Amino acid sequence: DEAANVPAAQKSGWTSFLKSLASFSGDLSGLTAPPFILSPTSLSEFPSYWGEPKDLFASIADGKTPEDRQLRVTKWFLSTLSGQFTRREKETGSEKKPLNPFLGEQFLGSWDNGELVLTVEQVSHHPPITAYHLENKKRGIVFEGNCAQKTSFSARMISVKQVGHGILRVKLGDGSTESYLVTLPKLKIEGLWTGKPYVELTETSYIQGSHGLTSTIKYSGAGWVTGTSHSHTTTITTGPGGPTLYTITGTWTGESRFVKPSKEGREGTVFLDAGEEGMREPISVKPVKQQGEYESRRAWKAVADGIRSGDYNAASVAKGALENAERQRRKDEQAAGQQFQLRLFDLRQNDPEYAHLAALLKFKPEEEDSWILKAQ
Numbered sequence: 001d002e003a004a005n006v007p008a009a010q011k012s013g014w015t016s017f018l019k020s021l022a023s024f025s026g027d028l029s030g031l032t033a034p035p036f037i038l039s040p041t042s043l044s045e046f047p048s049y050w051g052e053p054k055d056l057f058a059s060i061a062d063g064k065t066p067e068d069r070q071l072r073v074t075k076w077f078l079s080t081l082s083g084q085f086t087r088r089e090k091e092t093g094s095e096k097k098p099l100n101p102f103l104g105e106q107f108l109g110s111w112d113n114g115e116l117v118l119t120v121e122q123v124s125h126h127p128p129i130t131a132y133h134l135e136n137k138k139r140g141i142v143f144e145g146n147c148a149q150k151t152s153f154s155a156r157m158i159s160v161k162q163v164g165h166g167i168l169r170v171k172l173g174d175g176s177t178e179s180y181l182v183t184l185p186k187l188k189i190e191g192l193w194t195g196k197p198y199v200e201l202t203e204t205s206y207i208q209g210s211h212g213l214t215s216t217i218k219y220s221g222a223g224w225v226t227g228t229s230h231s232h233t234t235t236i237t238t239g240p241g242g243p244t245l246y247t248i249t250g251t252w253t254g255e256s257r258f259v260k261p262s263k264e265g266r267e268g269t270v271f272l273d274a275g276e277e278g279m280r281e282p283i284s285v286k287p288v289k290q291q292g293e294y295e296s297r298r299a300w301k302a303v304a305d306g307i308r309s310g311d312y313n314a315a316s317v318a319k320g321a322l323e324n325a326e327r328q329r330r331k332d333e334q335a336a337g338q339q340f341q342l343r344l345f346d347l348r349q350n351d352p353e354y355a356h357l358a359a360l361l362k363f364k365p366e367e368e369d370s371w372i373l374k375a376q
């Protein structure tokens with residue numbers, strides 16, 4: 001039995017879901033999936049993974065030189081990946097289909113009694129685009145970005161291109177600001193046939209510092225270069241294609257070490273142990289009762305309760321009600337000749353900082369030219 005992990009009553013539903021995938025390309029959010037694969041969590045919560053290694057994020061400000069800070073930004077980035085891409089599989093046995101955020105949906109929370117604050121708004125519904133702003137005011141560090149996904153289906157797996165990027169800014173002692181462009185890896189969703197989807201990362205992502213240093217992160221999985229799943233080899237060079245200062249290799253779920261060529265006799269030493277106990281802390285969010293009407297967990301509560309308790313009928317009724325109300329809002333806006341106004345972010349076209357960092361990376365700004373920033 002190939003679909004060993006699919007509950008008996010949902011096997012035919014799973015087969016038709018997989019068939020519908022085969023003839024599909026674009027935005028997966030609209031596809032109806034069988035209940036066992038539904039997650040009670042909205043995609044608007046996912047930017048919180050960026051803040052979970054909160055101490056590594058804060059310690060970027062302790063870097064004494066551009067090189068030191070490039071290493072620290074790279075370490076923080078790598079340490080977020082196991083949360084982003086393996087947490088759900090670890091906790092529930094498989095990757096699941098998250099709830100599709102409604103336009104204007106918010107996810108707000110913090111760490112360390114408000115020292116690190118996350119603000120998220122769903123800034124587009126079709127296609128789904130999420131904007132986020134993560135800020136440690138005390139340390140002068142902001143990570144801001146937007147994220148959308150383009151999916152396609154081939155060779156029994158879903159391929160996901162993450163569209164969007166983040167920019168990290170750190171205020172230096174002399175009052176100047178250093179910035180880093182963070183691009184995002186591609187992912188594959190495997191294990192679909194057996195009903196136990198999981199994520200593997202592929203190809204390359206980059207971190208480009210405004211001082212000129214570049215981190216190039218190459219991803220590979222089981223059956224690839226190292227044969228170990230969730231592997232990466234990262235180099236830090238003086239610009240794209242420039243001389244290598246450091247090479248780091250390992251897994252983004254466990255240990256990574258400096259290897260040859262690296263500076264200062266660091267070869268063989270540990271760069272990061274992403275599996276270390278307590279290195280990532282989940283975000284704190286207000287109790288649902290105290291949340292505003294656009295906040296994710298409040299708005300989706302009935303749907304999430306239905307999914308969690310296995311009352312899929314109640315979940316589907318609640319989801320239908322939310323979606324109808326949203327459709328009606330858009331219709332009303334249209335009839336009144338109005339456009340939906342973002343509440344927390346502003347849209348900015350042709351951000352010069354993004355253009356500058358992308359040029360350093362010799363990276364052609366793509367369709368995500370326009371930038372979304374937290375409104376002050």
Ligand code: HCR
Nearest residue numbers: 028037046084085095096097147149160197199
């Ligand atoms: C592809 C995915 C939605 C998008 C999720 C993203 C890319 C969102 C941004 C985060 O920073 C990182 C991230 C992690 C997730 O692994 C990724 C999701 C994995 C599955 C989900 C699909 C839309 C659901 C496919 C449905 C299958 C599982 C049946």
